[in-house]
Amino acid sequence: MTKNLLANLLIFLTLSILLLLFGCLSSSDDDNAEQQSTNSNSEKKIKEWRETKVEYANSNGDITYVAYSYYDESGNKIRYEGDNQNDGSINHITYYNHDSSGKLITIESDYGNDNSIDFKIINYYDSNGNNIRREGDYDNNGVIDWVVKCYYDSSGNEIRAEDYSSNGELYGYYYYYYDSKNNLIKYEDADASNKILYIFYYYYDQNGFLNKFEYKDTDGKIYETRTYINDEFGNAIQIDVDYDSDGSIDEIEYYTYEKVSNITT
Secondary structure (H helix, E strand, C coil): CCHHHHHHHHHHHHCCCCECCCECCCCCCCCCHHHCCCCHHHHHHHHHEEEEEEEEEECCCCEEEEEEEEECCCCCEEEEEEECCCCCCCCEEEEEEECCCCCEEEEEEECCCCCCCCEEEEEEECCCCCEEEEEEECCCCCCCCEEEEEEECCCCCEEEEEEEECCCCEEEEEEEEECCCCCEEEEEEEECCCCEEEEEEEEECCCCCEEEEEEEECCCCEEEEEEEEECCCCCEEEEEEECCCCCCCCEEEEEEEEEHHHCCC
């Protein structure tokens, strides 16, 4: 598995989770941070469909990683399983624990599938259901290693996040920008001096579905481009990833969904 793929999977597993690389989550956890959007089309998609499997293929089309998602009877995602060799063996499990109202409270990851939790995230919410604080314990020893504080506008959109060490040292800032339909269109990553380092752009089609993502530095150098192929409901069924933006596809992600209304419990 490539270094880039491992980095992407860490984002997918734990931070789908740290919304858009280091941000916080709302009361409902979306599995693919790069697909996050709050317009009516996306809300309908989230209510009617849920992701069950993702297959990651290299540039030759070989499946190198398979991920499975499982849900409880209320529709909350409760478990993620990863097969990093595509050999039928589960090598990684992440558990998502919710309270009675469906808020995601803790995320616990077992990277070796050895019944030992290696990484834990704890979420805290305000009275409006906004995830205002996240604490991370890298080795699950009971000691908090980092803290992310999140701030929202009157529409409930996260507009800023601050990343701190356990002793209060500021690591950096994260800024989020939206269009008139509350679609996330830009995300900025800044250091502790508030200097913008990287910018993430989100583009939508005429239906309001995310169809392109770009990751750049402030000089305009593109580090990653993701092109989305969506079904008629706005679900991304394939994402073509170009890590160095040379026009060549380095990875392809294939998504499988199930229709929530067809599920019996």
